Amino acid sequence: MVLLVAVAVVLAATTAVATAELGAAMVQRQRAQTAADAAALAGLDGGAAAAARLASRNGGRMVAFVERASIVTVTVRVGDAVAVASASDGP
Numbered sequence: 001m002v003l004l005v006a007v008a009v010v011l012a013a014t015t016a017v018a019t020a021e022l023g024a025a026m027v028q029r030q031r032a033q034t035a036a037d038a039a040a041l042a043g044l045d046g047g048a049a050a051a052a053r054l055a056s057r058n059g060g061r062m063v064a065f066v067e068r069a070s071i072v073t074v075t076v077r078v079g080d081a082v083a084v085a086s087a088s089d090g091p
Helices: 002-057
Strands: 061-068 071-078 081-088
Touching (some): 002 081
């Protein structure tokens, strides 16, 4: 009986840790996407410098900036999460 309880406790603890790690990864991914969205919009008017500032203010680090015609695409990293966003001032 004691062995069964011990196995159940270990299983519950493992599940709790895995759930917490998954939740943290999801939060990081969302933060990265938010920072990338903001950086792409800022990059439309202010270029790469403005995009990098907005990525940083949102807890990220801009790792790529591409501007083609009226479309800006940025890649932002927050922790282990990477997100890409594009913005355009055209239709």
